Amino acid sequence: MPTIRSLSSSVSAKHREGVLILLSAFTACPGLFYTTPAQDGILSRIRIPGGNMESEQCSLIANIADNYGGGYVDVTNRANLQIREIKTGINIEVLQHLQQLGLGSANPNVDHIRNIMTSPTAGIDSQELIDTRPLVKAWDNYITAHPHLGGLSAKFSVGFDGGGKVSVLNQLNDITFAAVLVDGNIYFRLYLTIGGKGEPARNTGILLKPEECLPVLAALADVYLQNIDSQRQRKPRLREVINNLGIENYLRLAFTSKSLTSQPLVCHSFSQLPAQTDMITVPADSIGIHPQKQVGLFYIGVVLPLGRVESSQMRGLGDLAEKYGSGNIRLTPWQNLLITDIPQPQVVEVEREISNLGLSYSQTNIKSALVACSGKRGCAASVTETKDHALKLAKYLENRITLDYPVNIHFSGCAKSCAQHNQADITLLGVSIESENETLEGYQVYVSDSTLQKFGHQLYEYVNFSELPALIEQMLKTYKIQRLNPKETFRDFTQRDATQLKQTIHHS
Ligand code: SF4
Numbered sequence: 001m002p003t004i005r006s007l008s009s010s011v012s013a014k015h016r017e018g019v020l021i022l023l024s025a026f027t028a029c030p031g032l033f034y035t036t037p038a039q040d041g042i043l044s045r046i047r048i049p050g051g052n053m054e055s056e057q058c059s060l061i062a063n064i065a066d067n068y069g070g071g072y073v074d075v076t077n078r079a080n081l082q083i084r085e086i087k088t089g090i091n092i093e094v095l096q097h098l099q100q101l102g103l104g105s106a107n108p109n110v111d112h113i114r115n116i117m118t119s120p121t122a123g124i125d126s127q128e129l130i131d132t133r134p135l136v137k138a139w140d141n142y143i144t145a146h147p148h149l150g151g152l153s154a155k156f157s158v159g160f161d162g163g164g165k166v167s168v169l170n171q172l173n174d175i176t177f178a179a180v181l182v183d184g185n186i187y188f189r190l191y192l193t194i195g196g197k198g199e200p201a202r203n204t205g206i207l208l209k210p211e212e213c214l215p216v217l218a219a220l221a222d223v224y225l226q227n228i229d230s231q232r233q234r235k236p237r238l239r240e241v242i243n244n245l246g247i248e249n250y251l252r253l254a255f256t257s258k259s260l261t262s263q264p265l266v267c268h269s270f271s272q273l274p275a276q277t278d279m280i281t282v283p284a285d286s287i288g289i290h291p292q293k294q295v296g297l298f299y300i301g302v303v304l305p306l307g308r309v310e311s312s313q314m315r316g317l318g319d320l321a322e323k324y325g326s327g328n329i330r331l332t333p334w335q336n337l338l339i340t341d342i343p344q345p346q347v348v349e350v351e352r353e354i355s356n357l358g359l360s361y362s363q364t365n366i367k368s369a370l371v372a373c374s375g376k377r378g379c380a381a382s383v384t385e386t387k388d389h390a391l392k393l394a395k396y397l398e399n400r401i402t403l404d405y406p407v408n409i410h411f412s413g414c415a416k417s418c419a420q421h422n423q424a425d426i427t428l429l430g431v432s433i434e435s436e437n438e439t440l441e442g443y444q445v446y447v448s449d450s451t452l453q454k455f456g457h458q459l460y461e462y463v464n465f466s467e468l469p470a471l472i473e474q475m476l477k478t479y480k481i482q483r484l485n486p487k488e489t490f491r492d493f494t495q496r497d498a499t500q501l502k503q504t505i506h507h508s
Contacts, residue, residue, distance in 0.1 A: 038378045040070070042086035046103050047111060050118040050136035051079030051331035057101050058318030058329060062311035064094060073314055075307040077371070077420065078115040078157070079331040084378070109150035110143045117159035117173055120330035120338050121166040121285070124292040124299055128164030129179040129186050130210060135160045138214050146218075151225050153235035158217065160188075166283045171333050172420065174238040175220060176201050177213050188213050193239045194247055198422060198454075204251065219257040223250060282334040282369040282406045288361055289347060292340070298347050299330075299340040303360045305367040305394065306387055307335030316357045324350050335371065366394045369406030369425075373418040382413025384430030384441045389465055396469035401476050407490045409472070411443070421455045424448065425490045426472065429455060431462060441465050447475075447494040447501065457498040474505045 036043045046061065061081060065073050070085030099106055116136045123131040139158060143149050159173035169178045169191075177188035188208045191201035208216055227241050242250045254260075287301040302317065309317070317339065321329050326341035342350050354361055362368070370393075373379065375386035390411045410424035421427040427446040432439050442464040449457035463471055476490070478501055483493050494501060 038084065038374070040085045040377050043378070044069075044083045044086055044090065045076070046081045046083070046098065047113075047115045048080055048103065048331055049116045049140040050122065050133060051115075051120055051333070051337075052122075052133065052136070053103075053329050053331065054101075055318035055322040055327040055329065057103055058321075059315050060097060060101060061103070062314040062318075064090065064098075065311040065314070068094075072308055072310050075304055075309070075331050075335045075337060076115075077307075077333050077335060078117060079120070079333050080115045081331070107144045107147060107150075109147050110152075112154040113143060113149070113152055114155055114157040116140055117157070117168050117171055117333060119162055119164055119166045119168050120332040121164055121299065122160075122162050124294065124297070124340055125162065125164030125166060126291065126293040128162040128293075129181060130162045132160035132162040132177075132179070135177070135210070135213055139217060142214060142218060148225065149221060151228075151230050151235075152221060153224075153237060155235075155237055156221070156224070160213075165285045166332075168333060170200065170423070172198075172422075173201065175217065177208070177217075180207070182207060186210065190216070192242060192247065192250075193237075194242045195239070197237075197239070198417075199239075200422070202247075204247070206251070215260050216254065219254040219260055220250075222257065222259075223253045226253075282336075282408055284363055284405050286332050286334055286338070287336060287363045287365075287368045287406065289351070294341070296344055297340075298342045298344060299338045300342065300347070300350060300354065300361050301332070301336055301338050302354055303362065303365045303368040304336050306370060306372050306390055309337075309359075313357045313359060316353075317359075320350055320353050320357075334369070336368065363405055364403045366397045366401075366403065366407075366409075369408040370394055370410075371408070371419045371424070372411040373413050375411075375413050379413060379418075381416065382430060383432045384411075384413050384443065384465070386411040386413045386419070386430060389428075389441075389443075389468070393469050393472060397473060397476070400473050401480075403476070404486060405489070407476065417455065421446065424456070425494070426475070427455050428468070433462060443468060445471070447498050448491045449495055449498050457494065459498065459502050471505070475501060478504045 061073055065071055065083050068086050068088065068090050069083040074082040074084065076082055116139055118132045118136050119125065122128065122133045157173045159168050159171055159176045161167055161169045161176060161178040163179035169176060174193050176191040178191060180187055180189050188210060190204045190206040190208060192204055193199065193201045224238055224241050227245060228236055287303060289298055289300050291298055317329060321327050321339045324342050324346045325339055328340045330338040330340060332338065339350065351361065370390050372386040372390040374382065375384065376382045408423060408425045409428065410419040410421060411428045412419040412421065413430040415429060417429065425448050428443040429446065430441065431444055432441050442462050444458060445460040445463055446456035446458050479490050479493050482504065
């Protein structure tokens with residue numbers, strides 16, 4: 001159990017006690033104040049609303065990782081940061097410093113709520129309809145100022161999509177606001193998750209003006225709170241509450257809330273609209289060098305292998321952002337990051353410095369779209385060493401195949417599939433078998449298919465890890481040879497005919 005070793009005398013007794021209790025209260029979902037035990041130590045998560053951070057914050061987090069954790073930081077698929085392997089409590093002054101720098105909620109009661117998601121290119125995307133950063137900030141401020149929202153499920157998740165080329169529309173969020181143009185005016189379409197676990201969000205047919213989003217979001221959260229048992233430790237997902245109430249009823253309760261002064265534009269009845277089916281994986285524009293909408297400025301998407309960045313690299317990236325850009329860094333839900341606002345003449349210099357840090361900005365780097373859940377070291381449910389296996393696979397493939405653009409390969413250590421199979425081109429699901437008194441670790445192998453079966457189309461029921469890298473190499477090489485044209489993606493290829501792929505590959 002962590003302890004707070006050094007409590008500042010300047011901290012009030014009440015605050016000290018509060019933080020002490022919060023630090024001691026392990027929960028299933030980590031937070032800055034709500035830590036989680038893992039096999040390799042304590043795990044602490046720092047919420048970064050919208051994944052938007054500054055260079056000064058980078059160096060403070062790197063120092064914490066060095067002084068208290070394992071000397072590295074992980075970017076999560078909600079664009080949070082996680083510090084792992086914490087063996088002793090983090091000094092309360094350090095936590096306060098984080099809060100002063102805008103990291104972690106100023107109100108510990110709501111710090112457990114899932115990070116607010118938005119496109120990492122918000123405000124710099126040449127194709128976006130609207131910059132969503134003010135909405136992220138406004139909702140974060142609203143949560144902080146309304147302690148009753150501490151009753152929300154830790155998994156209550158919200159996303160804002162500005163309609164740009166680096167979209168988060170198909171990321172998993174309970175509530176998504178997605179910008180659309182209707183008759184020359186910008187609205188946000190409201191999406192909600194309903195139905196079974198992992199089902200894509202449904203378009204409610206409701207259009208909101210930008211200024212209506214926040215009041216509607218507050219009303220949707222309040223209806224959730226009014227319909228759960230607040231005494232229960234396990235809070236239901238919003239999807240479960242909507243399933244119980246019925247979608248029309250849930251929306252009616254929210255939109256008749258006294259706090260709403262205007263009514264939204266309803267374009268269609270809910271039942272007429274299909275679910276989202278278009279699954280978006282790592283967007284090509286989130287890796288590599290790209291022009292911003294601000295003329296003469298560029299952003300660079302940097303590949304972080306499995307979201308991990310060493311503390312020295314974190315400091316280095318912060319310094320780069322400060323020296324060449326505006327000091328701004330964006331974490332992505334694809335576990336990479338962007339350095340923004342680099343003037344064109346300096347781009348080559350930044351490329352060189354990123355390489356000097358031992359990092360890549362290449363879209364064809366196999367690690368750019370490699371995802372792995374915590375694996376055995378971080379999760380008791382895992383039957384395989386997902387992270388080690390993913391890195392070994394990347395190393396094996398590195399000099400054997402060149403990709404034209406990212407192919408999403410996701411490793412999950414069990415069927416819970418935290419690595420999000422719905423966004424993978426190739427899903428690898430950990431399984432183990434007993435053989436001659438020995439436990440062998442391997443994977444079920446799936447590829448994305450158009451029928452949207454749970455994990456995709458199963459190609460192999462069990463592949464031992466020792467054979468997996470060569471198999472994946474064959475799959476990728478077969479795709480490159482047999483695709484209709486260089487523009488056909490791996491996903492399009494397998495959705496066209498997954499069995500063809502298996503027939504060509506020689507694997508028993
Ligand atoms: S997929 Fe399974 S093993 Fe991996 S983190 Fe999730 S629960 Fe743990």
